[in-house]
Amino acid sequence: MEEAGKISRYLYTVIVLFLIWLFLTASTDPQELAMGLVFSLLIGAFTYPIFTTRGLANLHPRRVAYAIAYVPYFLWAMIMANLDVAYRVLHPARPIRPGIVHCKTVLKTNPGKLALANSITLTPGTITLDVDGENYFIHWIWVPDEVLHAESDEEHVERASSSITAPFEKFLRVIFG
Amino acid sequence: MIKRALAIITLLIIGYWLAQGLAGVPFGQDKMLVGRYYLEHVKEQTGAVNAVTAVVVNYRGFDTLGEVTVLFIASTGVGALLWRKKKKRTARTEGSVVLTTGTSLLFPFVVLFGAYIFIHGHLTPGGGFPGGATIATAFLLLYMAFVTYEIPHKVFEKTEGLAGMGYVAVGLIGLAIGGYFLFDWIWQTWGWGQSNIGRLFSGGFIPIIYTLIGIKVGTELSGIIDNMLKEGVSE
Numbered sequence: 001m002e003e004a005g006k007i008s009r010y011l012y013t014v015i016v017l018f019l020i021w022l023f024l025t026a027s028t029d030p031q032e033l034a035m036g037l038v039f040s041l042l043i044g045a046f047t048y049p050i051f052t053t054r055g056l057a058n059l060h061p062r063r064v065a066y067a068i069a070y071v072p073y074f075l076w077a078m079i080m081a082n083l084d085v086a087y088r089v090l091h092p093a094r095p096i097r098p099g100i101v102h103c104k105t106v107l108k109t110n111p112g113k114l115a116l117a118n119s120i121t122l123t124p125g126t127i128t129l130d131v132d133g134e135n136y137f138i139h140w141i142w143v144p145d146e147v148l149h150a151e152s153d154e155e156h157v158e159r160a161s162s163s164i165t166a167p168f169e170k171f172l173r174v175i176f177g
Numbered sequence: 178m179i180k181r182a183l184a185i186i187t188l189l190i191i192g193y194w195l196a197q198g199l200a201g202v203p204f205g206q207d208k209m210l211v212g213r214y215y216l217e218h219v220k221e222q223t224g225a226v227n228a229v230t231a232v233v234v235n236y237r238g239f240d241t242l243g244e245v246t247v248l249f250i251a252s253t254g255v256g257a258l259l260w261r262k263k264k265k266r267t268a269r270t271e272g273s274v275v276l277t278t279g280t281s282l283l284f285p286f287v288v289l290f291g292a293y294i295f296i297h298g299h300l301t302p303g304g305g306f307p308g309g310a311t312i313a314t315a316f317l318l319l320y321m322a323f324v325t326y327e328i329p330h331k332v333f334e335k336t337e338g339l340a341g342m343g344y345v346a347v348g349l350i351g352l353a354i355g356g357y358f359l360f361d362w363i364w365q366t367w368g369w370g371q372s373n374i375g376r377l378f379s380g381g382f383i384p385i386i387y388t389l390i391g392i393k394v395g396t397e398l399s400g401i402i403d404n405m406l407k408e409g410v411s412e
Contacts, residue, residue: 029376
């Protein structure tokens with residue numbers, strides 16, 4: 001992951017901040033726009049080294065398109081998973097089989113890892129406990145048989161990853177790299 | 178046991194006494210004397226839509242100056258109490274990648290939102306103090322997530338002093354132009370922004386003072402956090 005130039009990172013921060021300002025004010029009054037631009041330029045100037053490492057490359061059309069497509073995909077996963085947890089809570093026998101599993105990710109960048117960890121946590125049934133390099137430690141409400149009876153560590157990791165991280169990774173790999 | 182019982186009895190007596198006093202206050206009835214004057218004249222006298230900030234900065238600006246002074250003394254006091262020649266962060270546990278990356282991504286948004294609060298002080302609820310506290314929260318986030326982070330002290334202390342002096346300077350210009358301290362010269366003498374009450378560039382000197390207060394409070398609280406999180410190092 002090479003760092004983008006300073007100007008590219010600064011411009012990216014200013015653009016994002018200005019978009020946030022537009023959402024906050026919900027107005028296209030020229031006075032608001034002017035003040036928003038001033039604040040974006042000022043705040044961007046001292047926050048861009050913390051904020052981004054890849055700069056304008058984040059705004060590649062392919063990435064933006066995948067990010068927009070990811071929203072409904074993720075919301076659908078969230079709704080289904082919430083219904084699943086509701087079923088487990090309301091079921092008289094309370095079918096839970098909790099356990100901590102170990103997954104691996106193919107994502108390289110930190111924002112990508114953050115997005116994956118949050119996606120896993122927000123789809124109930126799974127909670128990210130810790131992220132260490134490419135390793136994810138995830139608490140699962142119902143550890144399925146094929147993971148529970150895995151014969152070796154590799155098989156365990158592979159099966160857990162394919163059902164927890166892989167569905168999100170196909171989007172996040174394009175968005176964050 | 179006796180101590181606790183005595184304390185409960187005393188509190189009950191005080192509570193009854195206060196309730197007796199409050200029972201005479203008529204709730205839900207109009208009892209405004211000065212308040213009515215503020216509400217009726219706030220727009221043409223100060224240009225602010227938010228009556229609270231108009232009272233706090235304009236009608237009773239002296240109290241706000243006092244509050245800013247109190248905060249400054251608090252910050253200086255903490256600095257003096259915790260003064261050591263050599264101080265550094267002694268935190269050892271770096272946050273996980275989720276915490277650090279989340280903080281880096283949130284930091285500009287929190288600062289921008291703080292700025293949004295203090296610049297819209299004359300239009301929406303909020304003002305310089307909430308805005309400044311929000312900005313300080315952003316720096317607190319950095320302190321919590323990164324074990325080595327430190328605010329740039331030289332810049333912060335100078336900015337804090339300059340913002341406080343700016344507030345007094347605005348007041349002194351009012352003294353020179355209008356005859357009394359904290360006279361709203363931008364509104365009453367220049368008439369700037371009178372054509373667009375309710376939009377951003379109005380409200381006389383309230384947005385300017387609130388920008389200064391927001392910067393001052395933000396840097397001040399960050400400084401207090403910095404002082405409290407560092408420990409003396411023995412050599």
